[in-house]
Amino acid sequence: MEGQIVDQAKKNVETIKKFVTPFFNLAVTTNVYGYHNIVPSGKLILTCNHRSDMDPFVIGNAFPRFISWIAAEYTTRIPLFRDLVEKTGTIPMAIDGNISIASIKKVQQVFKNGDVLGIFPEGHDYMVKNDFSAPLADFHHGFAAFSLRNKVDILPSVLIPEEETISDYPIPPLVRAFMGMPKEVCEIKKRVVYKKVNLVFGEVIKHQDYIHLPLEEGMKAVSMETKRRMGDLQKADFLKKF
Template sequence: MWYKSFWVFFRIFFTVFYRWEVRGQEHIPERGGTVVCCNHISNLDPPLLGSAMRRPIRFMAKEELFRIPVFSSLIRKFGAFPVQRGSADKRALKKALSILKQGEVLGVFPEGTRSKTGKLGEAHTGASFIALKGEAEVVPAAIVGPYRLFRKVTIIFGPPLDLSEYRGKKWTSQTLKDVTDRIMGEINTLLGESRELS
């Protein structure tokens, strides 16, 4: 009930204040564990991404946010869970894999932090590891801002990546880097396509 209420509220919010446009929803699998990987330009990205999808989505969020009274309770109701940034947080990893095993959707921002310029930054390999370990579909997504009142914000979802060549094999750090580069390359392509169509 809480998630649905947030979902409706933010759809109205982004429609009224940011004239949002959503493209490529048909690329999101209707069922099964799925990792949606997106660029990160604003604190509004998680609710924008969540409200643009028909399926509920869960997010990793920096643990500092869960120390803020009231806000902590709200983001938990929206499906977020804490992660310690800058470390191998086994608890958060276990939670992420559990979400995928249950056939849910996990939202990840591979850059790990917001881009101040709007351009893609260097990505971490965590999203790739989670997707491969969780045997999940990977859907790239791109948000084209900036977020300015009554100016259009666009979010576009791309087709799931074909990672079959990596399934069932032993992964190395280079493997994870290669998969991460593919994910970020697809996000960059979506950013370019979205700007061309604007």
């Protein structure tokens, strides 16, 4: 039964991409670097910085494999997005650290299927700060735990804007509060809309290099290395290497 649900989600994503991609590409120009670093098959964790609610769509549009995204549970309270979550294999997860058994099982199923799990290690913290010229926000370590416990490598990536507009958040604060969004999300004033963006994939981080460490120590080490790699990818002179 679980396999049928996943297969249907993959079909749904392909159908959406087929119809939406031409229009999306007219609105957003995406330049992809480091494409050769993308692992063509097998279980994988994809990490990326998170500065816009457009991020999963930009990445999903360019990435050649099906991605099961981790999304904050409260996003399922947004009209239309709830249906999108259900139909695209997205996994809602609590942001307070109390991850449900159901969510963990869905993550494990992604790896069992040899698919890609997409995670934004910053969570919504970068967008909450609302300073779009700031460096990466602190990382949550959950993705590192998934990597070590399930023996999965990590593909770090970053989105680097070339042209973008910063506009008012489209949903008024009172409406967000009524929908049950966290206070910090209700207070977000601005959002980023990409016009032209660079998507850069770095070299895979091997879980084997950290598996010998105690779990807590390994999680911190994996998280620190992933953040370091992503920070390096963000540097302007890095693109000259491609």
